[in-house]
Amino acid sequence: MNPPLPPNKYHPLAWLAGEPVIGEGTWIGAFTLIDALGGLTIGRGCNVSSGAQVLSHSTARRCVTERGWDQLDRSPTEIGDFVFIGANAVVLMGCRVGHHSIIGAGAVLTEGMEVPPYSLVVGVPARVVRSIESEVATWRAEGAGLAAKAATLANQAPGAAR
Ligand SMILES: CC(C)(COP(=O)(O)OP(=O)(O)OC[C@H]1O[C@@H](n2cnc3c(N)ncnc32)[C@H](O)[C@@H]1OP(=O)(O)O)[C@@H](O)C(=O)NCCC(=O)NCCS
Numbered sequence: 178m179n180p181p182l183p184p185n186k187y188h189p190l191a192w193l194a195g196e197p198v199i200g201e202g203t204w205i206g207a208f209t210l211i212d213a214l215g216g217l218t219i220g221r222g223c224n225v226s227s228g229a230q231v232l233s234h235s236t237a238r239r240c241v242t243e244r245g246w247d248q249l250d251r252s253p254t255e256i257g258d259f260v261f262i263g264a265n266a267v268v269l270m271g272c273r274v275g276h277h278s279i280i281g282a283g284a285v286l287t288e289g290m291e292v293p294p295y296s297l298v299v300g301v302p303a304r305v306v307r308s309i310e311s312e313v314a315t316w317r318a319e320g321a322g323l324a325a326k327a328a329t330l331a332n333q334a335p336g337a338a339r
Pocket of ligand 1: 226227262263264279280281282283284297299300301306
């Protein structure tokens with residue numbers, strides 16, 4: 178039987194294998210597999226949703242050759258800053274995902290896939306469906322507007338400090 182999951186600072190039900198390099202402010206949910214056996218970098222401010230798997234190795238060839246090919250295949254995976262990885266998405270080894278991208282729920286990024294920054298990626302196999310760069314700028318501006326409005330309302334509330 179395999180030993181229990183090694184402890185990590187993200188979630189008791191996340192499995193971090195090897196030694197991934199993970200940036201500040203990144204959130205990793207339950208039932209995730211974060212595989213650094215082939216090398217893995219995840220940037221800062223990312224969200225890795227529950228059930229997602231980010232891989233950097235494969236035993237496929239070793240398995241079907243009855244260990245005639247007696248080694249792990251490894252290829253480093255890189256996830257840029259502020260990338261959102263949706264629930265149950267799978268990122269196979271050797272992928273490079275550019276910063277500020279969204280990977281939709283259930284997407285499967287095939288080995289070695291290159292994703293430009295600000296991409297929306299969905300499907301099996303995953304495809305880049307569009308750039309979200311202008312949408313991100315709009316969301317940031319709208320978010321700042323909402324925050325300013327909330328602050329104004331809080332200041333106008335009865336009993337607010339003046
Ligand atoms: C990708 C996502 C963010 C939607 O983004 P969006 O900009 O609203 O996408 P759109 O609705 O414009 O969809 C674009 C295309 O991708 C398809 N699509 C969207 N999400 C998809 C998904 N997860 N898998 C497959 N296809 C998907 C749409 O059907 C559409 O296809 P079409 O152009 O053929 O009609 C959302 O569907 C998603 O997967 N969110 C993940 C949520 C999640 O995992 N939450 C975990 C807790 S935070």
